[in-house]
Amino acid sequence: MSSTDHDDATPHARPSFRDGMAAGLVQKVVEPLLRAVREEIASARREIGARARSARTGLLLTGAAVAFALTTLVALAGFVVVLLALVLPLWAAAGITVAVFAIVTAVLFVVGLRGIRRGVPPVPKDTIQAAKQRVSHASDAPSDGAARG
Template identity: 70%
Template sequence: MSTSDHDDDPTAKPSLRETVTAGLVQKALEPVLRAVRDEVASARREIGERVDGARTGLVLTGIAVGSALTTLVLLAGLVVALLALVLPVWAATAVTFVLFALVTTVLFAIGIRGIRRGVPPVPADTVRAAKDRVTHAADAPARRD
């Protein structure tokens, strides 16, 4: 007795029903896939913007550090020398140190704030929009009834 099942034959062509079903599934999934692609593109854009903000914060922090060191080296001697005309050398040095420490602290705080704004680079706006779309899509069938 020979058995020749259509389902077991790997070379058999798909039936009309299978072809139509596959086409319908593809048409049904197309808007979902397009929406997913749009959300991924939006997330990439948003992450890029946040990374740019973090990069700017890092650059400003680096400039602040370089500026603080340069200022410390170049101006410390001048300030100490000027204050030494009125105060003892140890007091002039202490005043100069406090002044430079304050400037460095302010610049560092501004740079860190910029870094925190961009890290971690989470696309919060895109996530919120996607959740809104999902909620809206879930509510749509309920409104039709």
Template identity: 40%
Template sequence: MALFGGLFSDSDSDSDDQPQRQSIGSLLSSLPDLVKRIIRGEIELAKAELVAKLKAAGVGIGLLVGAAVFAFVLLEVLIAAAVLAVSTALPPWLAALLVAAALLVIVAVLALVGVRSLKRGVPPVPTETIKNVKSDVHALKGERNDSAEERP
């Protein structure tokens, strides 16, 4: 098991492939250090996972803000197009409508990409870390957890 990889050492063994056995007392004395290392590792994993999810959420929020800015500009262009349509004949308002259509496409693309990115980062829960902690608890209790996948 990878959890107890540090308890058995091959470095001092002879040419055979048998791991060096440690006494029960030695194993029990190294248990608090092992638990500390597991807890620290899980905390670091949780931090890394939260940072990654919050970065994805930040990108999504930024893209949605960009979409909102372009939507505001779109509204201004549509208002200008309406004013031009009333005040003149065909060419000026047609140009304004073409610009508005281009801005509408930009708003739609930014909004869709932003929502997709925001969904990747929400909820900011460290799911992998929670699964690993549960697996570690089962291992420390001496239970076999068939539902959990092995960690790489």
């Protein structure tokens, strides 16, 4: 065993000048890369925060718009009742208005439920069927090729 082998095996051996230079070079190369990664992460956090604040504001404004839409709908119902009351008794005008709004509500509800049923659960049935067909055709193809060969 040479003396250099013995020196390398000691746990308290001092790093050589070359090892120190390599470590310094690695640190100089890695440090800007780590700084760039940290800056990108900080930038992404700021951007996500800004987008979340914007989305929150949008949701609040949309909620306010829905509240105003419902108020407008109530006012429209009152307007229709008043117009019908010009030619019909008040009770008939109110009854017709409620019936029309109830029918529209029911139709919207049924159409909405159909859309939900089509979308839930969100399983890509057509894609699964096509994939199964491709797999069955792929498993058939090698056996055809083997029979010819």
